[in-house]
Amino acid sequence: MTISKSIKRTDAREKIRGEAQYIGDMSFDNPLYLKTVRSTRPHAKILDIHLPDLPEGCFIIDKSHIPGKNRMRTVVSDHPILAEDEVLYIGQPILLVAGPSRELVYQISEKIRIDYEDLPAVFTLEESEKQNCVFTEYSFSKGEPDTAFAQAARIIEDEYRTGLQEHVYLEPQGMAAEVKDDTVFVYGSMQCPFYVEDALTEALGRPSDKIRVVQTTTGGAFGGKEEFPSLIACHTAIAALATHHPVFLIYDRDEDIICSTKRHPSIIRYKAGLDDNNRVTVLDIDLLYDAGAYCGLSPVVLQRGIFSATNVYNFHHLKVHGRNFRTHTVPSGAFRGFGAPQSIFGTEMLMHNIAVSLGLDPLEFKMKHILKQGDPSCTGGKIHDKVILPELVERALDLSDYRQKIQKKKKFAGVGISLFLHGCGFTGNGEQLIKGKIILRKSKDRVVLKISSVEMGQGADTVLRKIVAHTLDLPIEKVTCEIRDTGLVPDSGPTVASRTTMIVGGLLKTAADEMKSRWNEAEDFEISKVYHHPDFLTWDNDTFQGNAYPTYSWGVNVAEITIDPVTYDIHIEKVTGVYDVGRAIDERALRGQMEGGIAQGAGWATLEVMKSKEGKLVQHNLTDYKVPTSMDVPEITCDFIDNPYEFGPFGAKCAGELPMSGAPPAVVAAISNALGIPLKEIPVTPEMLMELERHED
Amino acid sequence: MKIEFILNGETQTIDVHPARRLLDILREDFHLTAVKEGCGEGECGACVVLMDGKAVNSCLIPAGYLEGKSILTPEGFKETPRGQILEEAFIEAGAVQCGFCTPGFIMAAESLLNENPNPTNAQIREGLSGNLCRCTGYQMIFKAVRLAIEKGEGLW
Amino acid sequence: MVDAYRPKTLSEALKIRNETDCLPIAGGTDLMVQKARGTGLGPGFEKPLLFVGHLPELQRIEKKEGYIHIGPAVLLSELLHNPLIPDTFKKAVALMASPPSRNLATLGGNICNASPAGDTLPFLYAADAELLLENHAFERRMAIEDFITGPKQTDMKPDELLTDIIIPDMDFPVTYYKKVGQRRGMSLTKASFHGLADVLDGYVEDLRMAFGSVAPTVVRSRDIENSLIGESVNSLKNRYQEILELYEPLIQPIDDARSTAKYRKNVCFNMLKDFLNHLEKNQGDII
Ligand SMILES: Cc1cc2nc3c(=O)[nH]c(=O)nc-3n(C[C@H](O)[C@H](O)[C@H](O)COP(=O)(O)OP(=O)(O)OC[C@H]3O[C@@H](n4cnc5c(N)ncnc54)[C@H](O)[C@@H]3O)c2cc1C
């Protein structure tokens, strides 16, 4: 049996039967319910807080209850766990109310009054740029951009924009905490148990051996449960310590939308220099990402954004400049693709629009620029592995009948193609810093995986168990995963950056290979492995030179759309995706990732309008913020071409985030094709199209 | 308010506030946690149960509405022949990822097939349009329903 | 305070309505969301609830003397399955909410909620629907456009219930319905248009046009319609710009979380134009 042949997901049955325990399904003895009292002002000084009399058994928890440091630990630890004297966005947590019933807690929180003194606030990226409210700024270059611009036959300048996106993991955020024998236990929906543990160590001022973080079945995450859970984990832990009760903090959807992180809105400005043969020889890219009120992990989001900004293309001369800006809006954070979908959208649409404006075929134009094996990446790191993008393109054209369709274009119907990549694993030297660790334990005829990488819907449990079972020739039932409890598993790193299969799976594969050779050594033994960065990869984090990623996964999407001439409603009829993810560990699991990613990408590109007005989200519930339903998703065809990666388990590279970058430019190129107008901003809405069409008329 | 209704085949009498949501009654009073809350406003379908054989959003139903009704939750459905078929079909088609939407989809699929044992692809899409799934892109859920129709011939 | 009443009959319900200040609730799909307070809390109603959805008197659909009578507690999903309900009305209902919520939502609830985005309303306006309102002693029958007085406002008296929805049983050879939502599945309406017409030998015999979601209440102008009846279909097409101008002052949409005023207005004009074009082609069902 080849590794790619699909098996039944190991967790499907209990989920279907409703037996899997999500955080909201857990029960504790005499729990207290928590409710968060939040800022109603985008930027203000807190002058006074008026509290009602508290009934017996109810508590108010504020910053003074925080035993350690009042900052949520992440890349830049600037977000207070509970507000101090100032609030920077609407929805920022100020206090927690705890009580034995939700009704009591609700009544108390309704009676709390906070006096504010409003301070000047910045709401938009443009405004923030004007006032130079920069959190982080990076730049790098390649070749001799200035000379190249001077020699260019033609210079084209353009600007692209992408909007907010909410994750809408179907299970809202939630945590519970209790103190047992002086150890704080925190349970909840999360991607990164050790991020949470780290944050708790600092907030509680206690050693990590007095803290246990336990992941519960996680109902979707998409990056939204990367850093945000650390904040509410701190809330629950502080409350459990302050009240001596187990506590529950489960968000309602509206609350979740109002205060949880979102995808960074962006403005990306380009200046392209072309030679006489219509080849882009030089590109200047200026990226502006809206980080919201706190910096958090925006620096690394921006890094992936800038390192992905050249997408699949080899521009010989290059200047890249990226900045994160503060606005007084809900903080932006991790979201599938982590800054890359924004810059890939910009660059793909730039290439499309340049081609169309020059009367060239967009695909041919793009193909003239693509990276090949041995080429330097944008940061000058050599592309070591075989690049099979031309094969992916051919397959996608065949499967979608693209050539035929673009030639026989009908009115109000369009087709578009996008090429894209995703850098596998952490950016730069991230993997070296984290040094993921795994343990494989044999006990008799069974094997247990000890890792902190979580199952959050993406299929990690099935895939990782399969890697080990396949290597050891064991039935999958004999190979299980230890629960993700920081007291029981080593830190294999966070479940992010599409690193789980390639990096953690790679470590497990090495350990399993070793276990196989030592199988008869003893009934019970353990093998542990720590990540070692391949020596041929180089990275300089000061100059941003070298291999920003160990390798890349690649994809091609073809989108077919129609537009209602009366309403300008966009209907995405069909999306074809062809991918190189090295080798599929489980083809159906992989397909599931691609199909879900296409839907999420297409949603971001068309339906998912989220705007904020004076710091307040206009769409803050699922009635107004629309994600695709079963009636909206296109028909999807996916295919994969094998291109095994030497350093991945069975040749696997990364997959989960890749599809997020493909659908938006393909869909938007198709809309542009249908109406014959250039498009530079997502989401593309009927409102926008009607406006543009009238303009054209 | 005293209310008598049938829950998973058994008659129950409860004394609750008439506006209490069926969703809370099921999850909190009866610990039937297969019923999920994804939005609390009728938009996501994670809370779908059957009322007199038809899918309804339990987050929209006040207790006072329940008098005399028969409610079937995933817990009561899973061991039935049709429940078993849908379970196998969802597993085989790969229709489950994070699983938070899944019990609601199973109930919606049951309601759809009750009403129309042989739906077209468009009717499957329409019939499931009250249930959101953010993970799968729906394709494998469509496939699961088609598979269930095949496997469960004559059951609906 | 009593939290709720669950009468067995309509007359019992009207008696309660007469004696107490209470809030009728049918399917609850509007009320449960409007008053929601979150998980485990139950919505916060200021008044005791009067459950009416189960009353058998309010659940009938029947044809009598040239009229179709629909009980207000009839579910949207029941409308879809009943042969007495005109197909063009079913088209509008089929695009409302979602399959599970259509098994709860009632026609009467949609009318009494009086939302500008209520999707049954354009048809009911176009079809000259009348409503029967009853208190314990009297009943009054009124046109739907007189009942709905503003966004979320009706002429319902505190002691009344809506007890019947009455539609003239007419057959329109040309029908047109379009709902513009934020997406295809489950979406509230940004703008909608219901058109009904009878065309004979190229001349317009009857014409009804109703716009939803683009003004405080559904827009229907009998004056404009009357000025067009009797005209040839061809001449209507040529007078298209003039017709738009007649509607222009009536269509007063707003910017909100779901769309813009400008788009709503333009899309109304497009739908109107599309409808008039279909008159010419004399096509039946357009959706
Ligand atoms: C997810 C979702 C999607 C929706 N989508 C749509 C949509 O696409 N289009 C649309 O138009 N609506 C939509 N709605 C709104 C709602 O479902 C409809 O308005 C529905 O028809 C209301 O009926 P109900 O019985 O549930 O009303 P209820 O909530 O029970 O009542 C609504 C109002 O009517 C009053 N009332 C009800 N019956 C009577 C009576 N007999 N006499 C006097 N007063 C009465 C109530 O007091 C209340 O004020 C949606 C709602 C949800 C939750």
Ligand code: FES
């Ligand atoms: S929780 Fe009921 S529909 Fe979302």
Ligand code: FES
């Ligand atoms: S499987 Fe996660 S929402 Fe459907």
